[in-house]
Amino acid sequence: MDHRITVCTSCRDKGTKSRLGYGLIEKLRQGIAEAGDRIPELFEISGVACMAGCDRPCTVAFHGPKKATYLFGDIDPETDIADLVAFARQYAYLHDGWCSSVDRPGKLRKSTLARVPAVIVDSETEKAHSS
Numbered sequence: 001m002d003h004r005i006t007v008c009t010s011c012r013d014k015g016t017k018s019r020l021g022y023g024l025i026e027k028l029r030q031g032i033a034e035a036g037d038r039i040p041e042l043f044e045i046s047g048v049a050c051m052a053g054c055d056r057p058c059t060v061a062f063h064g065p066k067k068a069t070y071l072f073g074d075i076d077p078e079t080d081i082a083d084l085v086a087f088a089r090q091y092a093y094l095h096d097g098w099c100s101s102v103d104r105p106g107k108l109r110k111s112t113l114a115r116v117p118a119v120i121v122d123s124e125t126e127k128a129h130s131s
């Protein structure tokens with residue numbers, strides 16, 4: 001498992017004010033477990049207290065080795081699990097994790113709060129720092 005999905009466990013539903021993250025984690029684990037195609041072996045799912053997207057609950061992040069990191073907001077545990085699982089499948093096979101909004105499934109086209117590229121090590125800069 002070298003890919004990770006992180007779910008905020010502190011986000012509160014705007015209407016009910018209840019915390020939705022733990023339920024989201026449960027449903028996402030179920031969805032990933034049923035995804036097939038090696039996806040359950042690749043992804044670990046965990047919770048974190050806050051990812052600074054508090055105005056756009058729930059927030060969910062995707063990370064992978066040498067891959068872009070994504071932070072999505074407005075994720076509804078009742079309606080958006082299929083989109084997250086579809087993105088996991090897509091993300092697993094993108095060598096650098098990079099994709100455009102139009103290529104992301106469903107709601108994830110419009111709910112991206114951040115896309116951070118993987119660290120790119122410039123060999124000239126690296127040499128300058130090591131000498």
Ligand code: FES
Nearest residue numbers: 008011051053054
């Ligand atoms: S409370 Fe969920 S991102 Fe801050």
